[in-house]
Amino acid sequence: MTARAVMLQGTGSDVGKTVLVAGLCRVARRRGLTVRPFKPQNMSNNAAVADIPGEAGGGEIGRAQWLQALACGVAPSVHMNPVLLKPQTDIGSQVVVQGKVKGEARARDYQTLKGQLMDAVMDSWGKVGDGADLVIVEGAGSPAEINLRARDIANMGFATRANVPVVMVGDIDRGGVIASLAGTHLILPEEDRSMVAGYIVNKFRGDVSLFSEGIDAIGKFTGWPCFGVVPWLKAASRLPSEDSVMLERLAAGERRALRVAVPMLSRIANFDDLDPLRAEPQVEVVFVPPGRQLPEDAGLVVIPGSKSTIGDLIQFRDNGWDSDLAAHRRRGGHVVGICGGYQMLGRKVRDPGGVEGGVREADGLGLLDVETVLEPEKTVRNVSAHSVAYDLPLDGYEIHLGRTSGPDCGRPVAVIDGVEDGATSSDGKVFGTYLHGLFGVDGFRARFLESLGLKGSGLDYRAQVERALDDIAAELEACLDCDAIFALAR
Structure with a gap:
């Protein structure tokens, strides 16, 4: 040294x-x-x-x-x-x-x-x-x-x-x-x-x-x-959120054109994925703590990453958020799952090797026709990718355990190194992906918000962090x- x-x-x-x-x-x-x-x-x-x-x-x-x-x-x-x-x-x-x-x-x-x-x-x-x-x-x-x-x-x-x-x-x-x-x-x-x-x-x-x-x-x-x-x-x-201490301060916000609800999972991970959305002037991101319902006026629910997918999935149900999410879908609301949140959106999450603990299997939320099998080997890498829906270049990173497969994977979210990633529901209103950092890509975020009825702000998120x-x-x-x-x- x-x-x-x-x-x-x-x-x-x-x-x-x-x-x-x-x-x-x-x-x-x-x-x-x-x-x-x-x-x-x-x-x-x-x-x-x-x-x-x-x-x-x-x-x-x-x-x-x-x-x-x-x-x-x-x-x-x-x-x-x-x-x-x-x-x-x-x-x-x-x-x-x-x-x-x-x-x-x-x-x-x-x-x-x-x-x-x-x-x-x-x-x-x-x-x-x-x-x-x-x-x-x-x-x-x-x-x-x-x-x-x-x-x-x-x-x-x-x-x-x-x-x-x-x-x-x-x-x-x-x-x-x-x-x-x-x-x-x-x-x-x-x-x-x-x-x-x-x-x-x-x-x-x-x-x-x-x-x-x-x-x-x-x-x-x-x-x-x-x-x-x-x-x-x-x-x-205007900086990325560092750890879970911040979540208490993110549980309420100023009312804006689009309200995004994010359930505060007990082992929430990489929730700074939401920071670029929080930076948008027309978007209000509300982190919802246990004991509170997902707001009925949310246009989008994002289920973030988790360090314990099955454990958080069980607590998701115990908290009644599964009923809130089903009602959100009946109202025509959109849902995004990232990493562990993506796994939860499927029909089933299996852990045959006990990677996460003693519970070897749990029913998913059933909003995507996919299943996940957790495996010991972890994928950890920075990636360049391509958005299937918007034909745009993407970049981000992966940190996850498990393989996800099923019919809805036939409508992937991205292509990473020539391999399709993620899944989308038949109506296009629910998707999940292993790609962290998706909303940090300005072009993707703008097109996604436009699909929800918002005009893009032109925000350069990474330049904002530098400033x-x-x-x-x-x-x-x-x-x-x-x-x-x-x-x-x-």
């Missing part, structure tokens, strides 16, 4: 580390630096496909590191997020190491496994900075979870091992930021406390000068300097002492 590095850790989860790292990466890039992101361990079912150096296929990393790589202007690599945990149950996750699935672990077992995973983290750390001037590292959760410190690979366990200075991030929007920063300082052991070079207060609303006494108080309790107070970054709403990163970088330049933060790097 030859590049200099600095790490952002948080006083808790969802304090805004991901956006700050992405923004600082873009600041460094705009200054002419070659910069890379790194997150030793991430927990998210929102995954992206990244390069595995020296191999033809792709591997999985957290979607956040994909976004941060975009901010850096570089191709994502599996070494940017060497350990990815993909929750499958309340107590267990699939463990992905350097892009490849290494098995499953219950929470207690994973704590024991961490010692072995540190070797992979340090191996990736040695590779990610090759040819870079700077690496900006993102922690996970909080270093204040001292009960997990002995085997930590995500926060201070990594920072002390790699000798990377830390900037602590506190979220003032949730309240108690003085206590959270002072408390973190208080309970950290001295070795860890000595790694912290200062702090950032994030998500401030209003007149920053009114917080000057708060900064004085934090300095008195901790001795840490403040690198700046970051306002509420409105441009962050949002630039806007965030400009805000950070104005409110943070970026020179001082970058000067910490060693």
